[in-house]
Amino acid sequence: MKITDACIHPYPAGDSTLARMALEAAGLGFDSIVAIGDVGHQSSGPEVLRGAVIGAASLKEVLRQVRDPAVRGADVVYVNAGEISFNRAIVSVKEVHVVRNIHATRRNAFDHVAARTAAERGVGVDISMAPIIQLRGTKRQRALQRYADILSLQRRYGFGLTISSDARSILGQRSVRDVRGLCALFGMTGAEVSEALSSVGRLTEPHRPVRVVG
Amino acid sequence: MKPRPPAMRAKRRYILARILPYGVTMDQKQVYLSVIEAATSLWGDAAVGFAQPAVVFCDAGYAVVRCRRGTEKDIATALATVNAIADERAALRTVATSGTIHALRRRIKPIRPLSEAGEVKFGENYFTVYRYPRHKVDLVEKGIKHQKSLFFTEADLEER
Numbered sequence: 346m347k348i349t350d351a352c353i354h355p356y357p358a359g360d361s362t363l364a365r366m367a368l369e370a371a372g373l374g375f376d377s378i379v380a381i382g383d384v385g386h387q388s389s390g391p392e393v394l395r396g397a398v399i400g401a402a403s404l405k406e407v408l409r410q411v412r413d414p415a416v417r418g419a420d421v422v423y424v425n426a427g428e429i430s431f432n433r434a435i436v437s438v439k440e441v442h443v444v445r446n447i448h449a450t451r452r453n454a455f456d457h458v459a460a461r462t463a464a465e466r467g468v469g470v471d472i473s474m475a476p477i478i479q480l481r482g483t484k485r486q487r488a489l490q491r492y493a494d495i496l497s498l499q500r501r502y503g504f505g506l507t508i509s510s511d512a513r514s515i516l517g518q519r520s521v522r523d524v525r526g527l528c529a530l531f532g533m534t535g536a537e538v539s540e541a542l543s544s545v546g547r548l549t550e551p552h553r554p555v556r557v558v559g
Numbered sequence: 560m561k562p563r564p565p566a567m568r569a570k571r572r573y574i575l576a577r578i579l580p581y582g583v584t585m586d587q588k589q590v591y592l593s594v595i596e597a598a599t600s601l602w603g604d605a606a607v608g609f610a611q612p613a614v615v616f617c618d619a620g621y622a623v624v625r626c627r628r629g630t631e632k633d634i635a636t637a638l639a640t641v642n643a644i645a646d647e648r649a650a651l652r653t654v655a656t657s658g659t660i661h662a663l664r665r666r667i668k669p670i671r672p673l674s675e676a677g678e679v680k681f682g683e684n685y686f687t688v689y690r691y692p693r694h695k696v697d698l699v700e701k702g703i704k705h706q707k708s709l710f711f712t713e714a715d716l717e718e719r
Contacts, residue, residue: 356709356711360707360708360709360710361709361710361711362710362711362712362715364711364712364714364715365695365696365710365711365712365715366710368693368694368695368712373652477640478639478640478642479642481600482600485600514648514710515579515580515650515710516579516580516642516648516649516650517642517650519639520652520653522635522653523635523636523639523652523653526632526635526636526639527636527639527640529636530601530636
């Protein structure tokens with residue numbers, strides 16, 4: 346069971362290099378991290394997975410982008426959530442592993458239909474700590490409401506959750522203990538947090554029946 | 560005025576937090592204001608009034624936050640939402656919680672630059688280089704206020 350920070354944005358997107366963020370992540374109790382962008386070879390420290398984020402307005406655009414060599418080479422493929430019909434459609438795309446940016450969508454944009462499909466297809470939903478840390482007031486309240494809503498759907502339909510710091514700097518990274526405290530704000534239990542922190546491996550390599558080759 | 564006997568005082572807990580980035584000297588009052596802003600924003604006036612958070616120590620890159628016993632988890636969560644101190648980007652990392660400041664002082668391991676600060680040109684700007692243990696390198700842009708900071712490792716710096 347690998348405790349994974351499901352999304353970080355190292356330099357040049359942020360102000361901290363991948364090696365430095367990996368060093369910090371190890372100190373904060375993570376076994377692996379998913380870095381968005383160009384990931385070089387990391388000789389030591391936690392395992393670094395390569396992530397790719399697709400930001401598209403239509404399913405057609407998503408299908409075009411998943412064929413991109415940079416996305417095909419990624420270990421974890423994220424798609425930014427959007428309108429209700431878009432979210433229902435993207436959870437059916439085989440190449441998509443995780444739907445992210447759910448806090449920025451409208452209420453009920455990720456509904457029970459999308460939740461059921463996500464559970465059937467093994468697609469996860471990312472819970473980012475950045476809105477809880479960075480935002481204040483009504484914006485943070487809205488993010489907490491969205492996360493509580495996602496959690497209730499997850500408890501009912503059983504799709505995977507991932508937890509990410511969404512950090513662009515070492516100053517945005519938080520320890521596993523802090524993540525537990527922050528997730529408790531919208532009602533997530535310690536066991537659910539542990540499950541979510543270790544779910545990246547299950548989403549990228551789901552259990553499938555043994556296939557005889559040759 | 561005669562002090563209240565120990566048995567009648569409210570029980571307290573102390574939280575040790577490391578201040579990031581390394582090397583910045585933060586004023587105790589500024590740290591207190593950031594902690595109170597974060598806690599009040601997260602938990603509201605009533606809960607923070609009950610928890611009575613206060614910064615009782617701030618030195619060597621660490622801060623000790625005092626609170627009422629039973630509220631330490633809430634205050635530790637609030638510390639995780641601190642993202643600026645005195646308009647400078649910063650973070651507080653909870654290290655330990657204890658019933659005495661004495662026990663927390665034993666956990667304080669001051670992090671100081673390993674050698675003399677160097678200088679490097681990065682793009683168009685000049686940065687001061689501070690090297691820390693475990694091959695960590697902080698680059699602080701030369702300037703008067705709101706300098707940009709970059710967080711590298713020794714290997715990253717050699718590559719560039």
